[in-house]
Amino acid sequence: MLARPADGVSAIERKLAEKAGLNPSTVVYNGGGAMGDGELGGITTGDSVIKGTRAGYNSEYAAMLSQSYKSDALNFGEGALGAIKDYALSAREWATEVWSDTVVPASNDIVVIANKADSLLDTVINYVSQANENYSFPNIFSIGGIVLNYLGNKEAGRKASGYGQFGAEFSRGPIKLATGVASLARAAVFHPSATANRAIGAFGSAFDTAVMADPGDVANALGGAARSGSTTFMNAAAGDPVANRIAGAGAFNALAIAVPLARAGMLGRGGAIAAESGGSSLPVVFDGEFATQQLLGTTTTPGGRQIMFHAADRMVNPPAGRVAMTPAQIDEVLDGATRVVKRSYNPMGDTLTIRNANMPGRPEVVVDAATGTRVITVIKNSKR
Amino acid sequence: MNSIIEKMNLFVSGADTTLKFANEIEVELDDAYPDDEFIHETVEMLAMYRPEGGDYLFTAEPIAARLKETVSYLKG
Numbered sequence: 001m002l003a004r005p006a007d008g009v010s011a012i013e014r015k016l017a018e019k020a021g022l023n024p025s026t027v028v029y030n031g032g033g034a035m036g037d038g039e040l041g042g043i044t045t046g047d048s049v050i051k052g053t054r055a056g057y058n059s060e061y062a063a064m065l066s067q068s069y070k071s072d073a074l075n076f077g078e079g080a081l082g083a084i085k086d087y088a089l090s091a092r093e094w095a096t097e098v099w100s101d102t103v104v105p106a107s108n109d110i111v112v113i114a115n116k117a118d119s120l121l122d123t124v125i126n127y128v129s130q131a132n133e134n135y136s137f138p139n140i141f142s143i144g145g146i147v148l149n150y151l152g153n154k155e156a157g158r159k160a161s162g163y164g165q166f167g168a169e170f171s172r173g174p175i176k177l178a179t180g181v182a183s184l185a186r187a188a189v190f191h192p193s194a195t196a197n198r199a200i201g202a203f204g205s206a207f208d209t210a211v212m213a214d215p216g217d218v219a220n221a222l223g224g225a226a227r228s229g230s231t232t233f234m235n236a237a238a239g240d241p242v243a244n245r246i247a248g249a250g251a252f253n254a255l256a257i258a259v260p261l262a263r264a265g266m267l268g269r270g271g272a273i274a275a276e277s278g279g280s281s282l283p284v285v286f287d288g289e290f291a292t293q294q295l296l297g298t299t300t301t302p303g304g305r306q307i308m309f310h311a312a313d314r315m316v317n318p319p320a321g322r323v324a325m326t327p328a329q330i331d332e333v334l335d336g337a338t339r340v341v342k343r344s345y346n347p348m349g350d351t352l353t354i355r356n357a358n359m360p361g362r363p364e365v366v367v368d369a370a371t372g373t374r375v376i377t378v379i380k381n382s383k384r
Numbered sequence: 385m386n387s388i389i390e391k392m393n394l395f396v397s398g399a400d401t402t403l404k405f406a407n408e409i410e411v412e413l414d415d416a417y418p419d420d421e422f423i424h425e426t427v428e429m430l431a432m433y434r435p436e437g438g439d440y441l442f443t444a445e446p447i448a449a450r451l452k453e454t455v456s457y458l459k460g
Contacts, residue, residue, distance in 0.1 A: 310434050310441055319407030321415065344428070348440045353428055366428065368440060376440040377431045381414065 296327060303331040304373070311365075311375045323361055323382045330375055332356065333365045343369055351376060388412050389458060392451040401444040406433045409451070426454045 292299045292312040300306055307315070307327060315325045333356040341353035341364060350369035355362060363380040367373065391409050394400050410430035417423035429450050434441040 308439060310432070310438055314431070319404075319411055321411030322407075341424070344425070346440050351432075351440060364428075366432065366440075374440075377428075379414075379428070379431050 298327060301327040301331045301375070303335065305330060305334065305367075305375055306373055307375045311377050314378050318380065321382055323380050325363060325378050325380050329359070329363065329380075330365055330378065332359060333363050333378075334367070334372075388416060389455050392455050395444075396448045396452050396455070398444075398448070401435060401448070403433065403435055406430050406447065413454070422457055423454065426450055 289299050289309075291309045292307055295309075295312045295316045296307060298307075307330065311330075314322070315327075315330075318324050334354055336356045336358060337354045338357040341355050344351045344353065348368075351366050352369045352372065353364055353366050355364045361380040361382060363378065365378050366376045368376060388409065391405070391412070395405060395409060407430070410427050410433075413423050413430070414427045429442055429447060432440065432442050433444075433447050435444060437443045
């Protein structure tokens with residue numbers, strides 16, 4: 001649970017306040033949940049704490065303040081999303097601050113979503129509705145159909161694909177609201193129990209990783225979650241009908257069981273999954289092809305080589321110091337190879353490292369030695 | 385060099401085995417020792433690291449073992 005610092009100002013709040021040019025100790029933090037009390041998009045915050053800052057900022061700020069002031073860490077949530085981009089707070093910082101007893105999953109950026117996401121979604125929708133009426137955000141209209149469908153028929157909107165689509169579409173919009181996290185974060189952690197089912201659906205479509213700790217969430221999030229990019233952790237007991245449904249969906253790349261929240265995030269190879277703690281094994285087909293398609297829009301290079309998910313991930317989201325690669329560049333490396341750097345032993349089968357030193361960044365592509373057509377990873381230096 | 389070694393030791397100890405951290409080590413090693421074959425192999429392994437594993441990918445355990453070797457290698 002969130003431990004309040006002695007002066008009552010958490011590190012997150014301090015950072016935010018300083019960023020906003022406010023004195024952390026005098027800011028009146030919005031304790032009510034900005035998404036519920038305020039409006040998204042920087043129009044107002046619940047307590048009007050930071051009126052006047054730029055649009056798109058208030059909501060993040062207020063939301064973060066509000067969530068961080070919740071006495072119940074389960075309420076940590078909605079507002080953290082867009083702020084990931086601005087403040088680049090790492091998963092560990094977040095989780096350490098909020099769940100001091102939680103081991104953060106071994107992922108890149110983490111977003112923690114918990115309670116109140118129902119109101120989040122409603123607020124997002126309300127915001128969009130208002131935005132359509134009062135503001136000129138052209139791209140809003142590209143998602144308006146979905147939103148308006150929801151507004152017109154909530155039950156219809158509850159259908160699985162609706163929320164997943166909504167989240168994905170929204171994330172591509174120019175306004176990085178809470179759902180903007182989809183394009184900012186690599187993973188989401190949904191806390192147990194009252195985790196908002198609908199939010200999972202909304203966000204699930206765009207995350208590489210979703211961690212869902214409540215089987216009920218899983219059930220309700222099926223549509224959206226099934227669209228999630230690669231990896232899904234969930235806490236579902238063996239034999240749980242929900243688990244069966246999810247397993248039957250076959251859309252996840254992998255599952256892990258995590259109780260409590262995402263302890264370490266251990267996955268088995270290739271989607272054969274082991275329980276971490278408190279859960280049971282739940283084998284699910286690893287759908288790397290699906291995940292790759294989500295990332296690249298294709299699963300193969302123009303030359304027909306299969307791009308495995310890890311490679312696709314590095315192509316699209318290269319580590320700092322690396323640069324992105326396109327599927328065509330993979331072919332270029334392999335077809336114009338200047339050197340087979342080496343053949344390496346791998347428990348799954350030998351791999352070959354191919355380099356094309358004539359290309360900028362001296363890119364290397366690692367492929368399986370057996371066929372030479374399965375692209376396992378890529379390395380493209382930004383400096384050479 | 386100390387910074388890289390410290391980072392590798394952190395990974396080996398299990399204190400930070402995140403993909404992001406592994407990526408940092410990967411790039412720093414590559415930048416610091418661009419022509420060293422032993423280091424390059426470590427770099428490649430790190431480029432194939434995924435905490436959750438997967439086909440042809442390395443989980444934290446083999447990466448930690450390799451980083452331990454790499455630390456010894458660099459310390460000569």
